[in-house]
Amino acid sequence: MELRHLRYFIAVAETGSLTVAAERRLHTSQPSLSRQIRDLEEEVGAELFNRGARGVELTAAGKAFLDHARLALTQVDAGIEAARRAVQPAKQVFALGFLTGQEMTWLPRAMQVLRDELPSIDVTVSSDYSPDLADALARGRLDLAFLRAEPGFDLDYRVVSREKLIALMPSDHPLTERTAIRPGDFVGEPFIMASNKAKVLHEVIDRYLQQSGVNITPEQGVDNLAMAMSLVSSTRGLALMPEYANNLLPWSVVSRPLEGEAPTIDLVIGYSRSNTSAILKLFLSRADELVMRATA
DSSP, rough: HHHHHHHHHHHHHHHOOHHHHHIIISOOOOOHHHHHHHHHHHHHOOOOOEEEEEEEEHHHHHHHHHHHHHHHHHHHHHHHHHHHTSSSSSSEEEEEEETTTHHHHHHHHHHHHHTTGGGEEEEEEEEEOHHHHHHHHHTTTTSEEEEOOOTTTTTTEEEEEEEEEEEEEEEOOOOOOSSSSSGGTTTTTTEEEOOOGHHHHHHHHHHHHTTTTTTOSSSSSEHHHHHHHHHHHHOOOOOEEGGGGGOOTTTTOOOEESSOOOEEEEEEEEETTTTOOOHHHHHTHHHHHHHHHHHH
């Protein structure tokens, strides 16, 4: 069994189609991909897919094999990254990641924690979706990230802040006259819901609406804050987003707090416990200092 067999298997499992996986993910021919999958099934000793006219579906054996295949590739990628870092010049690199928009608040604070080490290290900074940051941490491409506590990753998390959710609306919406928004105010309004890559936020919003006894069918689903603000403005819809959105609002969108006890969502620092970086160890030793600055 070779690594390419695992990559091919995962691509087919995620797309549900040999043709789509071959053409769009793997850039190979469909017959060649089919042969590779059959070779893998022969070595495993079980059929991994049920083939049908509408595509392929994982068998029970395939579902059991999928998580292990993903873990194996993740560990290989992490090993490759560790090896590459081992041959880098003496000056260490510390890779920081941020949930897009959070770098405005947390990058200066993180750099303050690292201030004494900056002459001897290179700090790289990137921003991305929270699940992609978690994946980069697991694969060793990032040392530390400010993100949501994403499930399904072998990472450690420490909470650095709990953000209240706020209501976003067009700047000329009638609800702007309110000082606070009630859950019932969302009924009958176009509602823009976090979805897909914003799974953690989606669950917080969904739980809040359920506990408030509000049943809403979202008209749009968004992966990120920029898309949410754009749809609020263009569709005259309402959305629930973390309060850091206040730092990024365009003139066409305003926010209002929620009445009563607003739901919160955790912002955490995440890292892999297998990461042996001395700079990461130093940063974590000063994590309390980081949180104290945030609450000061």
